[in-house]
Amino acid sequence: MARSDWGIGLVGLGGISRHHLEGYAIQGLKVVGGADISLERAKLAQEQFKLPFITDDYRQLIDHPEVKIVDIIVPHDKLERRLPIVEYAASKGKAIFIQKPMMPYLDWAKKLVETVDEYGVPMMVNQNSIFAPGMLMAEYYMRDYDIMGRIYYCQIENRAWVNPGQDAWVAKDERWVQADMAIHHFALVRHWFGDVKSVYAILARDKSQEFVKGDTVGVVNLVFKNGIRAAIINNWSYRGNRHRPHSIEEIVVQGDRGVITFDSEHIHVKCADGREMTPEVHGKWFPDAFGNSMAHFVDALDNRKPFYCSAHDNLKSVAIIEAVYISAKENRVVIPDELLL
Ligand SMILES: NC(=O)c1ccc[n+]([C@@H]2O[C@H](COP(=O)([O-])OP(=O)(O)OC[C@H]3O[C@@H](n4cnc5c(N)ncnc54)[C@H](O)[C@@H]3O)[C@@H](O)[C@H]2O)c1
Missing domain, CATH: 3.40.50.720 (NAD(P)-binding Rossmann-like Domain)
Structure with missing residues (x-):
């Protein structure tokens, strides 16, 4: 076919x-x-x-x-x-x-x-x-040891204000921030860095967002089985003037030879030896x-x-959502593999 x-x-x-x-x-x-x-x-x-x-x-x-x-x-x-x-x-x-x-x-x-x-x-x-043009290009550089060396840290930050209205289904589940938004990032970092060993999360709520149920801010720290660390920040209560909304959340990936700073539409690569690249990204997340x-x-x-x-693989990303809520509620590190047994 x-x-x-x-x-x-x-x-x-x-x-x-x-x-x-x-x-x-x-x-x-x-x-x-x-x-x-x-x-x-x-x-x-x-x-x-x-x-x-x-x-x-x-x-x-x-x-x-x-x-x-x-x-x-x-x-x-x-x-x-x-x-x-x-x-x-x-x-x-x-x-x-x-x-x-x-x-x-x-x-x-x-x-x-x-x-x-x-x-x-x-x-x-x-x-x-995983398939957004800027992410695909960043992955290409990430896989190059000459540019990145040993990757040890990643941070992703979404920073915006959400106001879905009374009747929209969006944000009416108490897991909205993690399940609708951070799930993009959990799947992405798992694709890049492999499986997650442990999760520690803090959540916050802005009570003025009356049509959002549950938390409106989440900071999730992930430790991967290969030792890489990541911080996934979803701040959906930001009223300021430096928005980094979905689909242009800011991402930084650091290795001991280079750093990539990017979003789904722009990318900058800087190496410890002085090389610097700003390749053009063709296309956007949507569509x-x-x-x-x-x-x-x-x-x-x-x-x-x-x-x-695959659906099977994706259960491990959904397990991170689950781990976030246990971690935030019980103020402890959670091992997502234990939730999949
Ligand atoms: N990957 C992404 O970047 C991305 C972006 C936005 C939304 N989404 C996901 O896409 C899904 C839909 O989001 P949306 O914004 O289009 O929602 P929406 O409410 O605008 O549209 C959903 C549609 O589904 C229809 N529908 C509901 N139950 C149905 C059924 N049983 N049979 C047939 N039609 C049915 C509704 O009538 C509605 O037209 C959500 O799960 C959301 O998380 C993903």
């Missing part, structure tokens, strides 16, 4: 689906159609993106003979919302691509993984931070990371090769 034979069906045609569709068009991927419980939304997407097929019943879309990959873009707010879609797609033997976070709670995520395992279908989690991540999945399926961010 060719890339263009892997027909994609999108379940959920809300806010972020447009970036999926724009990214897939850039990559020459085949979109068969979409489903949304709101037919009005489905019609809007059909008009804008010329979708060949729309429905308000995801089962009709999944049953479409040309749909080979079910792209699940419904909110992760309830297990009952995502699990039936995963189960139906898996029972029909379709490959599944599911938006991050796979689930905000480890128990829920395990249920999804058990379901795809039962039917033996592949499922990739759309942790597209390029969306197209890149689906293209990675399609190419892996087409060549029968492993892919990044």
